[in-house]
Amino acid sequence: MTARVIWTLLTPVRGRMVAAVAVQVVSSVTSVVPYWALMVLIDRALSDGADALTTPLIVFVAGLGASAGLGASALFLSHLADVELQAELRLALADRIGRLPLEWSADRSSGSIRQLLNDDVNALHQLVAHTLVEIVAGVLTPVTGLLFCYVVDWRLGLAATAPMVVYAMLFAALAGESAKTGMGAINNALAAVSTAIVEYVDGIAVLKVFTRDAQGFGRFAGASEEFRRTFRAVAGPQIRAQAVAVSALSAPVVAASVLAAGIWSHQHGWSSPGELVVVATVAMLVPAGVSTVALSNQARRTSEAAAVRIHEVLRAPVRVLVEPAAEPVDGSLQVDGVGYRYPGGPEVLHDVSLSIAHGATVALVGPSGSGKSTLAAVLAGLREPTAGRVTIGGVDRRSIPETRLRRHLTAMVQNSTLLRSSFHDNIALAAPGAARAEVEGVAREVGVFDRIAATPSGFDSIAGVDAHLSGGEAQRVVAARSILAGSAILVLDEATSAADPEAEHRVQLAIDRAVADQTLVMVTHRLPTATEADLIVVLDRGRVVETGRHEDLLAADGLYRRMWSSSIEGAQR
Numbered sequence: 046m047t048a049r050v051i052w053t054l055l056t057p058v059r060g061r062m063v064a065a066v067a068v069q070v071v072s073s074v075t076s077v078v079p080y081w082a083l084m085v086l087i088d089r090a091l092s093d094g095a096d097a098l099t100t101p102l103i104v105f106v107a108g109l110g111a112s113a114g115l116g117a118s119a120l121f122l123s124h125l126a127d128v129e130l131q132a133e134l135r136l137a138l139a140d141r142i143g144r145l146p147l148e149w150s151a152d153r154s155s156g157s158i159r160q161l162l163n164d165d166v167n168a169l170h171q172l173v174a175h176t177l178v179e180i181v182a183g184v185l186t187p188v189t190g191l192l193f194c195y196v197v198d199w200r201l202g203l204a205a206t207a208p209m210v211v212y213a214m215l216f217a218a219l220a221g222e223s224a225k226t227g228m229g230a231i232n233n234a235l236a237a238v239s240t241a242i243v244e245y246v247d248g249i250a251v252l253k254v255f256t257r258d259a260q261g262f263g264r265f266a267g268a269s270e271e272f273r274r275t276f277r278a279v280a281g282p283q284i285r286a287q288a289v290a291v292s293a294l295s296a297p298v299v300a301a302s303v304l305a306a307g308i309w310s311h312q313h314g315w316s317s318p319g320e321l322v323v324v325a326t327v328a329m330l331v332p333a334g335v336s337t338v339a340l341s342n343q344a345r346r347t348s349e350a351a352a353v354r355i356h357e358v359l360r361a362p363v364r365v366l367v368e369p370a371a372e373p374v375d376g377s378l379q380v381d382g383v384g385y386r387y388p389g390g391p392e393v394l395h396d397v398s399l400s401i402a403h404g405a406t407v408a409l410v411g412p413s414g415s416g417k418s419t420l421a422a423v424l425a426g427l428r429e430p431t432a433g434r435v436t437i438g439g440v441d442r443r444s445i446p447e448t449r450l451r452r453h454l455t456a457m458v459q460n461s462t463l464l465r466s467s468f469h470d471n472i473a474l475a476a477p478g479a480a481r482a483e484v485e486g487v488a489r490e491v492g493v494f495d496r497i498a499a500t501p502s503g504f505d506s507i508a509g510v511d512a513h514l515s516g517g518e519a520q521r522v523v524a525a526r527s528i529l530a531g532s533a534i535l536v537l538d539e540a541t542s543a544a545d546p547e548a549e550h551r552v553q554l555a556i557d558r559a560v561a562d563q564t565l566v567m568v569t570h571r572l573p574t575a576t577e578a579d580l581i582v583v584l585d586r587g588r589v590v591e592t593g594r595h596e597d598l599l600a601a602d603g604l605y606r607r608m609w610s611s612s613i614e615g616a617q618r
């Protein structure tokens with residue numbers, strides 16, 4: 046499965062990778078040529094004298110050079126492929142993320158998206174630039190070397206293989222059960238540590254406020270202790286076994302075993318001095334290749350996991366347009382049997398149907414958790430309904446491409462943040478051609494002009510760098526942005542929650558004035574804000590339980606009336 050994923054990801058650079066591996070194969074196979082030349086050189090030096098040495102000497106030097114040059118070329122090709130692939134993947138990922146439904150990014154932290162675009166793409170470097178070529182070299186070079194030993198003299202071949210057999214037997218005997226448990230237990234314990242770290246770091250502020258940081262730390266410490274215990278139980282015996290067993294592969298042991306067999310073979314007239322010296326040399330180089338493969342294992346696993354994550358995003362379903370796009374005629378909204386379920390969770394909106402006329406002001410109210418924000422996000426096109434459909438100005442919303450949708454519909458949702466750019470650009474985000482006077486005018490309307498003007502470079506100050514606004518002030522900037530966008534529909538969720546009551550009233554008035562000819566849907570917890578609305582939608586446990594104007598709903602004597610009464614009592618207390 047992973048191999049198939051990697052093969053698919055490599056599509057744009059397959060040619061280069063195949064060339065890199067092919068060059069490495071030639072390098073590994075020809076790596077025995079200089080040893081063969083050395084063997085001839087020694088034997089001729091001992092028998093024929095100096096005259097016949099030139100050719101084997103040239104072959105020896107040229108062979109060493111060619112093998113090293115080919116190995117370097119293979120790595121050069123794989124590095125070229127890596128650079129090209131990283132650029133292609135970053136573009137492909139950015140393009141895909143742009144076309145995925147907005148909820149894809151809403152459900153992920155910016156950290157995890159950055160990890161994907163940056164760390165995961167970087168992690169592929171090890172795989173593409175190194176691992177594939179190094180594994181071919183690490184496996185093929187020793188195998189060719191051993192075959193060479195057998196071709197020279199099968200007795201010497203056996204002597205060169207013996208240390209590896211002894212190593213494997215020693216390791217199996219000493220590592221015992223721990224070798225069977227494998228790395229799975231260690232990886233699981235390590236994953237538990239990572240989860241505990243994320244939990245601890247994510248919640249550190251909350252834990253500190255409640256002076257409970259010791260508790261979060263306790264879980265992390267517990268996971269670390271479990272990792273230490275597992276590592277000792279599994280890896281401890283393996284490391285000890287490896288330390289002892291690897292001595293069978295050490296240069297003196299390998300040289301001694303091959304030379305002993307070689308001298309015995311030479312005494313019987315089966316091998317020449319050149320053969321036994323060269324076979325001993327090759328046999329000493331074989332373990333190095335094996336350990337290269339073993340060492341690259343961890344890095345390989347990390348980059349394979351990154352490859353799988355990248356592949357999943359590249360295959361994630363993009364937003365599908367259902368019918369030929371038409372332009373919405375106005376800012377009316379029709380909601381038919383809409384249901385919504387967060388990924389992997391139960392349905393939180395059930396069969397919501399609403400008819401909202403162009404230009405209406407609509408308030409979504411209801412108890413906490415009743416689904417107000419979810420419905421606002423669905424209406425704003427930030428989440429796709431999992432049942433039913435939403436129609437904007439007579440057109441099914443799913444048929445309107447994202448870029449065009451934003452012209453008709455602007456959303457100001459909870460935790461709206463300012464971009465790290467000038468206040469002017471932040472306000473003119475959805476109306477890039479807006480004149481400075483327009484931007485300043487709308488900032489004045491929502492009461493944030495003086496605050497911005499007082500920053501070091503006024504409207505050119507960079508938000509979050511030159512000036513840090515309070516939550517309420519930032520919301521007013523976002524309100525100015527939404528007003529300036531001038532789209533037919535404006536969806537506001539908690540537009541004024543971070544502002545003080547006086548500021549809230551001012552922002553509310555500004556929005557009301559600015560959207561006189563626009564449809565305004567707003568989530569509100571403060572019922573007095575809803576009294577002027579043309580339509581109040583009362584939600585309870587994901588269902589619309591009442592709709593109407595303030596007076597009608599009071600007369601209906603239902604949930605709205607009860608909420609209203611308790612809000613009045615709360616205000617009087």
Ligand SMILES: Nc1ncnc2c1ncn2[C@@H]1O[C@H](COP(=O)(O)OP(=O)(O)OP(=O)(O)O)[C@@H](O)[C@H]1O
Binds near residue numbers: 387412415417418420
């Ligand atoms: N990102 C999410 N993933 C999974 N479930 C969620 C998510 N956001 C909200 N929910 C669930 O959906 C339901 C409706 O939540 P929603 O935030 O829409 O209610 P709300 O009426 O806006 O609440 P509040 O007034 O407290 O802000 C709740 O049961 C909530 O637990």
